[in-house]
Amino acid sequence: MTAKTYTVDDLAGFDVIIDARSPAEYALDHIPGSINCPVLDDEERRIVGTTYVQVSAFEARKIGGAMVARNIARHLDERFRGFDAKWRPLVYCWRGGMRSGSFVNVLRLVGWDAQQLKGGYKGWRHHVVDRLPVLADALQWRVLCGPTGSAKTRVLQHLGHLGEQVVDLEALAVHRGSVLGEVPGRPQPSQKGFETQLFDVLSRLDPSRPVWVEAESRRIGRITVPEALTEAMFRSPLVEIVAPVAPRVDFLLRDYAWLVESPEALTSRLAALKGLVANAELAEWQAWAASGQLVPLLSALLARHYDPLYARSLGRCWQQRASARQVLADDLSAEGIERLAERVARQA
Numbered sequence: 001m002t003a004k005t006y007t008v009d010d011l012a013g014f015d016v017i018i019d020a021r022s023p024a025e026y027a028l029d030h031i032p033g034s035i036n037c038p039v040l041d042d043e044e045r046r047i048v049g050t051t052y053v054q055v056s057a058f059e060a061r062k063i064g065g066a067m068v069a070r071n072i073a074r075h076l077d078e079r080f081r082g083f084d085a086k087w088r089p090l091v092y093c094w095r096g097g098m099r100s101g102s103f104v105n106v107l108r109l110v111g112w113d114a115q116q117l118k119g120g121y122k123g124w125r126h127h128v129v130d131r132l133p134v135l136a137d138a139l140q141w142r143v144l145c146g147p148t149g150s151a152k153t154r155v156l157q158h159l160g161h162l163g164e165q166v167v168d169l170e171a172l173a174v175h176r177g178s179v180l181g182e183v184p185g186r187p188q189p190s191q192k193g194f195e196t197q198l199f200d201v202l203s204r205l206d207p208s209r210p211v212w213v214e215a216e217s218r219r220i221g222r223i224t225v226p227e228a229l230t231e232a233m234f235r236s237p238l239v240e241i242v243a244p245v246a247p248r249v250d251f252l253l254r255d256y257a258w259l260v261e262s263p264e265a266l267t268s269r270l271a272a273l274k275g276l277v278a279n280a281e282l283a284e285w286q287a288w289a290a291s292g293q294l295v296p297l298l299s300a301l302l303a304r305h306y307d308p309l310y311a312r313s314l315g316r317c318w319q320q321r322a323s324a325r326q327v328l329a330d331d332l333s334a335e336g337i338e339r340l341a342e343r344v345a346r347q348a
Contacts, residue, residue, distance in 0.1 A: 006090060006115050008127045014090040015117070020099045021092075021121065029192035031092070031124050032200045037075045039068045039099045062282045068099070072106050085111055092117035092124070125192065128199045132213060133228035135202040142348055143233050145215035145324065146241030147316065148178060149248030149298075151332045151340070152214045155241065158341030164348070165211045172197045175221030178306070182221065184258050184265075194223050207274070210348045212263035217313065234317050238324035239347045243332060249298045251332040263292050264319070 008031075011017060017034040019026050022045045026036040041047060044067045052060035080087075089107060091114060093099035100116050107114035117123065142161075146152050153170055160166040174188045175181045189197070205211055215238070218230050253259070259266050267289040273282055281304065288297040314321050325347050329340050 004115060005118050006234050007118050008124050011090065013088075015088045016090070017087050017117075018091045018100075018103065019093075019121075020103045021094060023046060025094070025121075028190045029125075029196050029200045030121070032196065033091075035079075035104075037079060039071050039093075039103055040064065041071070043146055044071075071101055076106070076110070081109075083112070088113045088115075090115050090117055092120045094120050096120035104153045118292040124196075128195055131201055132195065132202070132226050135205075136226065136232045138207045139205060139232070140207065140210045141233055141236035142210045142212050143215050143236050143238050143318070144212055144241070145238050145318070147244065147310045148250070148302060149252045149332075150241040150243045150329065151251050151255075152241060152339050154337045154342055155341045156212060156214050158338055159212050159345055162341060164345055165205050165209055167198075167201055167211060167213045169198075169214060169216050169225065171218040172201070173222065173223040177216055179269060182269070184262075188221050188223055189279075191223060194224060197250065198226070198229075210265075211340065215313075215318070217317075218317070235319045238318060238320050238325045240326045240342055241329050242326050243329040243345070245299060245302055245334075247330055247332045248302060249295060250297050253294060259294055263290050273305065 006013075011031070017031055019028075019034045019036045020032050020039045020044045021036070022038050022040055023036060024042045026034075026038070030036070044064075048064040048067070051063055078100045089112065091100040091103045091107070093101075093103075096116055096119050100120060104114045106117045119126070142154050142187050144156060153168070153176070154287060156166050156168055160168075170177055170181075171195055172189075174183050174186050176183065188194075213233060215233070216230075218225055218227075270282065270286050270289055273285075277285075281300075284299060285297055288294070288300075318324075327340065327343050327347065329336065333341075
């Protein structure tokens with residue numbers, strides 16, 4: 001049994017991928033499907049780093065070596081006890097250095113064919129950055145557009161239920177893509193984490209079939225959509241949902257249930273519009289929010305903010321705006337959205 005060189009192209013050949021980095025590094029981004037078995041936890045990593053800077057590299061290695069040995073022993077005892085001799089793990093750390101190397105050495109001493117990922121997480125990150133534009137350009141995008149409240153995300157989800165290929169960027173970004181788009185209780189991922197999830201989704205798609213995606217701007221909350229994907233979307237065919245204001249307001253009241261439950265949060269969120277609308281108008285909207293008058297508030301938001309923003313965006317960015325195929329929708333109930341998705345699918 002000899003150590004060989006393995007890259008990200010070889011991931012599928014292993015029984016498990018072990019991320020030996022600290023929990024904080026793993027939470028920021030990691031190879032999909034990998035498990036976190038840190039050889040140094042966050043506090044231990046801080047101690048070793050401080051010792052390296054303030055004392056010496058030797059003292060840091062001596063302290064760190066003891067920590068690494070204890071942590072690897074714990075993983076062997078608690079997580080890997082039940083695996084037989086044929087178990088084959090691949091281990092990575094930040095750049096394929098000492099942390100994953102130490103882990104691999106111990107696993108190989110046990111008798112497992114453990115291997116180290118060349119380049120570590122940095123190699124994975126380069127792979128994602130290099131491959132995302134290639135994947136985005138290779139797919140046949142169909143862009144679902146429509147003004148705020150036209151149930152685009154729900155239609156996209158139903159397209160998936162119908163067997164269509166879909167990419168839900170807002171789900172990956174954990175944000176609804178507007179001033180009201182923050183998902184209560186759920187933070188957005190890191191930019192790197194978003195791109196890894198996006199790469200994982202795109203790499204599973206069939207390039208010979210259309211892929212539906214919702215029209216998005218270059219940013220979703222604090223997440224930036226990779227330029228190659230936005231450019232591919234901007235030049236792709238559009239299918240536009242056209243719906244009157246009344247059913248859109250009704251839909252928003254159902255889909256943004258927290259608006260009803262938390263007028264204080266809504267009032268605070270509207271402050272992000274300062275400078276985009278007149279102060280007197282914003283004050284009126286915040287007063288409506290505080291008193292729970294959501295129908296006039298949402299109607300005004302659509303008419304005075306979201307719809308003009310949508311019209312400007314379509315005219316500025318989307319190259320096939322003039323040839324967009326329109327699907328009329330006056331019923332945005334749950335049943336109406338299902339029927340609308342079936343009609344949209346026929347436009348592929």
